Amino acid sequence: MHVVATAGHVDHGKSTLVEALTGTHPDRLEEERRRGLTIELGYCWTEWADVGEVAFVDVPGHERFLTTMLAGVGPVPAALLVVAADDPWMPQAAEHLAALDALGVRHAVVAVTRSDLADPSAALARASAEVARTGLAGAPVLPVSARTGRGLDDLRSALAAMVAALPAPDPASDVRLWVDRRFAVRGSGTVVTGTLPAGTVRPGDSLAVGEEVLRVRGVQALGRDRAEVSGVARVALNVSGRTDALERGSALVTPDAWHHTRVVDVRLTGPSEPPTAPMLHVGAADVTTHCRPLGDSLVRLTLDRPLPLRVGDRAVLRDPGRRLLWGADVLDPDPPRLRRRGAAVRRARQLATGSPGLAGELERRGLVHADRLRRLGIAREDAGQLEVGPWLVSPALAQALADRVPSLVEEHARAHPLDPGVPLAVLATRLRLPSPELVRAVVRAPLRIAEGRVVAPGGGGLPEAVQRGVDAVRRDLASAAFAAPTADRLRELGLDERALGAAERAGLLRRLGSGIVLLPDAPDRAVDLLGTLDQPFTTSAARERLGTTRRVVLPLLEHLDRAGRTRRLPDDRREVVG
Structure with a gap:
């Protein structure tokens, strides 16, 4: 579908010309017909062989209705400017032309009407000169008579060529429908009309007006129900929900897609x-x-x-x-x-x-979410940014973050000597970043990332005193794999829970419970030994086979149960799985 808005001084024959082009008079109100004056926006349409459906938005020309005129022209990409041959160049013609120019309308045809009542040459020359001073320069200026039909074929051809040259909008664009009329239909409820410049609307869609989300119950275009309509198009939407805020000038938009x-x-x-x-x-x-x-x-x-x-x-x-x-x-x-x-x-x-564009937005904000760019209408392009998932980081901020990470890692190591590096989530909080993945993206050598932590060169090691204690435990366990050291022995070696946790993170020990530590491969060795027992086996049999105590065997067996390597039976016996 193509949509064209009329423009021009009052009583210069806009509505009559639209009727001659479409076969339908656009004035809807009794007062409009009685006075011969367009007051509200009018709509009618036709279909031309070469270009398909063409809808006309007929706007009032009287100076008192300029706001209504702008409401009709605002969303429309093309215009039909109407000037009368039997009148001089009039104020509203100038004002409407200025409005089209200000709105950035660059596709237009100028019709000099009533050319059967006066020689149109002067009006043609004046209209051509006025249009040439605007962004509509080069628009065809044609004489026409709606009464006699003179020039209508040429006008149709010029309008068809104009709409055929319009750029095709994206049917996948976010919807923004400016409401230019609201009314109620018995049995259906609220109906709104407007010009859809881009995007697609279907029954069942959700559209928002302010913070209220409405449901589209039905879609009509050019008087017919449609399964979907894509812009540019004149549409009527039957909507349900809290419609109190809907009025002319409201915007129905794709939810969460607009700022x-x-x-x-x-x-x-x-x-x-x-x-x-x-x-x-x-x-x-x-x-x-x-x-x-x-x-x-x-x-x-x-x-x-x-x-x-x-x-x-x-x-x-x-x-x-x-x-x-x-x-x-x-x-x-x-x-x-x-x-x-x-x-x-x-x-x-x-x-x-x-x-601003993407480069300017990144320079100003440093960090931008892709959804925000969409809402602001800023195109994605190459601005040298760092992209991490939905986040875009300016080159300057990416460098500043990379420069800060080493000092934060060093600071953390001083405050937490038993931690093998800084968790990415901790660094994200310190750097005020919304995602740990952003930290991962700015870590530079010689720093490295291990198990979700940022580790300095040579980092991840244990303090010397802790390392000595861990080495002693490992020596003890090398000769008796399941003889976990006692609490007294751990205290003697200076190994508290924090130190044991650090040793476990470093892969040197495995904790099975409070104060119960074995070598990391102890579960594997236990499964091998328990597999040699008659199945199922008792806890006592397991203790004897592993050469340890109940203090150790109970948490060890519970660990194997949780890992799915042994199965505990209703009679408290167990069996090795697999």
Whole structure:
């Protein structure tokens, strides 16, 4: 589907021309038909052989309804600008053209209507000259008469060529549907309409408005139920849930995919300095703002209510008093606070080269989650970053982290001499990182990672006094593998629970319980010896075969049970498994 918005001065024949192109009059309200004046947004559609479905959003041309006009044009990528041959160039034609230019609409056709009532040459020349001064320069300017049909074929051809040249939006994009109409249908409930610029909507989908998540019960496009609709398209959604917040200007969005902001930095293009409290128009929304100049056409807008905005969004800033318009390019929908003297000037320098992009975002934050980039609309690119799972780390921060790790490892070794290195999780906490895997990624030689710990060169060893005690225990066990040293013997050797734990982590001893230590291979040797007994065997038989005491054999057998190497039977006898 393709969507085209009309634009032009009041009573220049926009609705009549749309009716001639589609066979349907877009005015819905009785008052509109009675007065011959479009007040609300109107919609009608047709189908052309070469390009398929084409929907028209007909906007009001009266100066009092500029807000409604902007709501209709805001999400639409192409326009039909209508100028009457029997009228001079009028204020709303200029204002609507300025609005299209400010919104970044670059695909348009200009129709000079009523060419049967007056020579259209002057109007053609003036419209061409006015359009040439905007971003719509080069748009076809064609004479047409909706009453006689003169020029309609040429106009259809120009419109078909324009929509065929529009870039195809991504059907997999996150959804953001600006609501331009809400109403209730008996038996169905709440229905909203809008122009879907990209993405896909299906019945059963969840869409959020603010913090409320609504369910899409049904999808219609061009008057027909659809299994799915992808942008660009005019859609009507039947939604259920807490719909109190839904109104014109609301945005239905993919949940958790958009950053809702009340503060945004933008670049303006326009006639002069904006006022302190202009209106911001984006999509179908209009919001009062506070405008703070930063410098060089850069301003910070503080919005009366949060909106889901992304880098690269295009909006209109409007001064209602002077009827002036500015184009507003969203540079940063999540800008830093301006806390100190001169912060605005420094911020303007940061933004002078354009949108922050990935490099700028990383420079500012150091560490960014991929989901945040998605919400802000910042594309993934090569900015020299370190990528660890969903995390992106700036080159500067990655280097700073790598430089800090050695001193933290050394500090930990002094405070905990029995620990064989620093756990990655401990370093992540010290470095204020959200994941131990980020620490793993910045560890540099000669440091190494062993069993989830960062170990210094030569690290992982035991203090000399502890090592002497462990060596003595190992000598004792070498001649009697299951004669675990007594508590007195361990105390004599200076081996407390912390020292024994360090020895176990170093792979020198194995603890079976409080104060019970054997060599690391003791379980394997025990299974081999117990396998020579008649199966099943008693605890006493095991004690005799291993040449040890009940103090040792009981925790040893329990260890083998937990490891699945022996099986304890209901009569308390055991058997070797496998």
